[in-house]
């Protein structure tokens with residue numbers, strides 16, 4: 001599902017963010033990507049989401065060689081990947097409903113179909129009563145849950161989440177992790193980047209550990 005072969009990432013300014021990364025994540029796996037701050041977790045997710053090109057190496061996502069993919073083909077591949085960003089990236093001038101619905105609207109789904117899907121996913125994350133609220137009127141935890149709903153609404157093959165529980169209290173963290181596990185059981189491959197050791201010890205999953213841009217455990 002996700003394969004990296006000898007991948008390097010050097011940003012224009014600064015040192016190497018990733019060095020010689022070779023990993024393989026199978027379909028249906030649930031993986032924690034961990035390591036201290038600055039280890040390269042976010043960068044690795046960005047490469048998987050095609051938000052950044054690698055400096056060197058091969059990346060295969062869903063059978064597609066990303067490094068050789070035409071720019072025009074990238075949106076099609078991205079549709080199979082749900083992303084939960086650390087800073088949510090919700091549209092402030094759109095309601096919760098619209099923020100979640102946008103993904104489906106872009107895919108050309110009918111209004112009726114969109115309504116049903118969005119309602120289902122908002123119910124799943126316990127925010128159906130905030131349907132018409134604007135993101136900035138929500139707590140950090142609620143905004144995070146909306147961003148998770150947006151990532152999951154089109155049932156992506158892959159879910160990438162960057163410190164998804166960073167701003168949540170323990171109860172909500174547990175809810176979100178349960179949701180990820182449920183999604184995973186339904187067949188979505190899940191990669192969660194976190195520096196939270198507690199999270200990793202609580203949930204018994206495969207762990208990939210980065211340190212200074214290199215893999216020390218996989």
Ligand SMILES: Nc1ncnc2c1ncn2[C@@H]1O[C@H](COP(=O)(O)OP(=O)(O)O)[C@@H](O)[C@H]1O
Pocket residue numbers: 011012013014016017035036037038039040041042043044
């Ligand atoms: N856009 C960028 N430009 C330059 N350097 C960056 C950029 N993003 C991240 N880095 C650097 O790459 C390294 C890895 O960062 P990051 O992937 O954010 O690590 P983590 O998510 O594990 O904290 C750090 O040294 C960071 O300063």
Ligand SMILES: [Mg+2]
Pocket residue numbers: 041042043162
């Ligand atoms: Mg990070």
